[in-house]
Amino acid sequence: MKYILLCLFFCAYFVRAQVVNKTDSNQVDNDSLVIDSGRKDSLAIFKPTIYDYTFQTQLSEKKIFDTAFTPNKTFIFSQYNNKDNFGKIQFANIGSGFQDLVFDVNTEQNLALLPAKKSHFILGINDIKYYDVKTPTVAFIYHNAVSSGAALQSTYTQNIGKNFNFAVEYMGLRSLGLYQNSLASNNTVSFSGHYTSANSKYEAFAHYIHQNVNNQENGGVADVTLLESDDFDNRLNLPVNLTASDSRFAYRRYYFSHQFRPFASEKFPFKIRHTIFHQANKYYYNQSAAEPFYFDVPADLIDYPLSSKKYSTNLSNTVSVLFDKENFKLDAGVRYQNIKLGLGRALPDYINIPQELSESRIGAVGNLQINLWNKVALNSNLEISGGSEFGSYFRSQNLLKFEPVKDYFVQAKVNFQSASPSFNLLLNPSVYRKFNYYLENPDNETVTQIGGDVNLKWFNTILSGTYFRIDHYTYLNAEALPRQSSVALNISQIGGEATFSYGKFHLNPKVLFQSAINNKDLLPMPNFIGRANLYWQSKAFKDAAEIQAGIKVYYFTKFASREYFPVLNEFILPNSSSTSIGGQPIADVYFNMKVKRMFFFIEAQHINNTFMKNRSFTAPNYPIYDFRLNLGIVWYLFS
Numbered sequence: 132m133k134y135i136l137l138c139l140f141f142c143a144y145f146v147r148a149q150v151v152n153k154t155d156s157n158q159v160d161n162d163s164l165v166i167d168s169g170r171k172d173s174l175a176i177f178k179p180t181i182y183d184y185t186f187q188t189q190l191s192e193k194k195i196f197d198t199a200f201t202p203n204k205t206f207i208f209s210q211y212n213n214k215d216n217f218g219k220i221q222f223a224n225i226g227s228g229f230q231d232l233v234f235d236v237n238t239e240q241n242l243a244l245l246p247a248k249k250s251h252f253i254l255g256i257n258d259i260k261y262y263d264v265k266t267p268t269v270a271f272i273y274h275n276a277v278s279s280g281a282a283l284q285s286t287y288t289q290n291i292g293k294n295f296n297f298a299v300e301y302m303g304l305r306s307l308g309l310y311q312n313s314l315a316s317n318n319t320v321s322f323s324g325h326y327t328s329a330n331s332k333y334e335a336f337a338h339y340i341h342q343n344v345n346n347q348e349n350g351g352v353a354d355v356t357l358l359e360s361d362d363f364d365n366r367l368n369l370p371v372n373l374t375a376s377d378s379r380f381a382y383r384r385y386y387f388s389h390q391f392r393p394f395a396s397e398k399f400p401f402k403i404r405h406t407i408f409h410q411a412n413k414y415y416y417n418q419s420a421a422e423p424f425y426f427d428v429p430a431d432l433i434d435y436p437l438s439s440k441k442y443s444t445n446l447s448n449t450v451s452v453l454f455d456k457e458n459f460k461l462d463a464g465v466r467y468q469n470i471k472l473g474l475g476r477a478l479p480d481y482i483n484i485p486q487e488l489s490e491s492r493i494g495a496v497g498n499l500q501i502n503l504w505n506k507v508a509l510n511s512n513l514e515i516s517g518g519s520e521f522g523s524y525f526r527s528q529n530l531l532k533f534e535p536v537k538d539y540f541v542q543a544k545v546n547f548q549s550a551s552p553s554f555n556l557l558l559n560p561s562v563y564r565k566f567n568y569y570l571e572n573p574d575n576e577t578v579t580q581i582g583g584d585v586n587l588k589w590f591n592t593i594l595s596g597t598y599f600r601i602d603h604y605t606y607l608n609a610e611a612l613p614r615q616s617s618v619a620l621n622i623s624q625i626g627g628e629a630t631f632s633y634g635k636f637h638l639n640p641k642v643l644f645q646s647a648i649n650n651k652d653l654l655p656m657p658n659f660i661g662r663a664n665l666y667w668q669s670k671a672f673k674d675a676a677e678i679q680a681g682i683k684v685y686y687f688t689k690f691a692s693r694e695y696f697p698v699l700n701e702f703i704l705p706n707s708s709s710t711s712i713g714g715q716p717i718a719d720v721y722f723n724m725k726v727k728r729m730f731f732f733i734e735a736q737h738i739n740n741t742f743m744k745n746r747s748f749t750a751p752n753y754p755i756y757d758f759r760l761n762l763g764i765v766w767y768l769f770s
Contacts, residue, residue, distance in 0.1 A: 315347075568613060
């Protein structure tokens with residue numbers, strides 16, 4: 132890690148002279164400032180502005196680097212995954228994932244092996260950023276860890292000439308945690324490149340990403356009543372359920388997409404696109420000894436290694452034709468996939484679980500984008516495929532945005548998905564007899580989503596509502612075995628957010644009400660989730676810095692939560708002895724500061740734990756973090 136940082140700093144320093152370099156490859160477009168007209172030596176000197184530093188995903192518009200000190204940053208850069216995690220509750224150690232308190236659809240689990248608790252830091256194809264910068268650029272995001280360790284995400288990107296950019300990104304996380312056997316060790320490395328030909332007829336995107344999400348598994352605190360005992364202020368002294376287990380998830384993808392415009396005339400705005408990628412997911416559950424927590428007598432074990440492995444692969448090849456006008460874009464094509472799901476080692480024959488399932492799939496993909504008068508925008512995506520092993524797949528996503536009145540925006544969405552259940556619920560091998568399963572010939576899990584939100588300029592208000600209908604809902608029962616519901620699960624969600632200001636003081640509350648209309652026992656959830664941020668923000672030190680200071684309070688109602696099950700890294704239905712969680716506020720006091728392109732996020736997390744016992748849980752037997760000083764640093768270096 133130290134050598135990587137030294138190299139990045141050296142690169143940034145070495146290319147610093149390029150800021151006013153007068154070579155053709157470093158001249159910038161008209162959006163840069165002219166600081167020398169060239170009267171002395173006939174060459175103009177340009178000074179880049181923030182608008183010269185942009186990024187995009189392959190199918191999105193370009194955005195500039197967001198260096199504004201907005202209030203939402205305190206929710207993003209105080210979290211190790213650099214996301215606003217409203218609707219989730221974090222485990223005690225950073226890098227150990229979250230429990231989702233709000234139902235949503237994770238498309239990364241479609242036709243792939245991805246355990247739920249390992250999914251919160253995974254970067255899919257549409258999460259990869261491609262950059263366009265006038266000078267070499269470096270970015271660092273740092274988080275302190277729990278007990279010992281740190282998390283650091285670093286990015287280096289540079290344009291070579293005007294038409295090619297490459298980027299290297301690395302994230303390393305290691306956090307010991309407060310409890311026995313709770314070490315988190317995650318890392319991500321990615322390389323991306325974007326090329327556009329001089330005549331703009333050819334464009335290519337490519338990336339490689341390798342992610343590891345590794346965690347020791349302790350099965351939670353063995354006796355939660357000990358949390359309130361003065362004898363166990365040192366959390367390392369608390370007995371835990373598992374002492375010899377860890378889980379690992381590896382995610383790797385090679386991706387290449389390129390498109391060519393055969394006609395020069397604007398009358399024929401057609402392009403041909405070809406996309407190919409290979410993705411491999413691997414999940415390991417390792418044990419150095421059989422855990423007594425999982426079995427009672429030796430007959431509960433089978434002749435199988437203590438450590439198990441599952442994997443899935445997806446080789447995808449797509450050819451499509453694009454009609455690309457400024458306000459109307461249509462993309463339609465055909466896709467071939469070869470998908471595999473398997474076990475690292477075959478189970479004994481008498482268990483009757485296959486070692487590998489595989490198939491070749493043929494399907495179609497499409498995308499439609501319409502923009503009318505900059506007032507109405509429609510974005511629709513469609514994907515259909517079929518195969519002999521994992522059945523049919525259908526996904527339709529439709530988002531309509533419009534502005535009926537100036538400064539009032541409406542977004543409406545209608546999404547539909549019919550797909551095989553998550554691959555993690557189809558197969559599982561284990562040395563423990565009762566945790567082996569094969570969900571043979573399952574029905575497609577079908578999700579219908581209808582909703583939207585309204586944006587009002589009054590107090591920057593956002594009102595939202597969503598309805599889900601889930602047919603053949605697939606879940607894990609209290610014995611950690613997969614089941615499918617014969618009755619549809621219906622979920623309603625209504626929420627809102629606003630900001631009230633008085634001088635330099637601001638209050639930003641956000642609330643969500645949700646309910647499962649029927650089959651509530653299959654997906655326990657809190658009926659209310661709320662968050663309030665009361666803060667003061669002002670310039671300081673003769674406008675050389677900007678300061679935010681405030682208090683954040685997070686709360687969700689008490690409910691009979693699902694239990695976390697380490698063998699699968701999934702959540703299972705509670706049993707009769709499970710305890711409910713929630714009903715306890717979690718308060719953080721923070722002080723944030725911005726100096727030029729550097730941001731400091733300092734917060735005292737769970738400060739109410741300083742004068743009361745920790746009775747807040749992420750899942751039964753898993754207390755959330757105690758009081759801790761949390762530090763986040765974000766630093767952008769535009770050479």
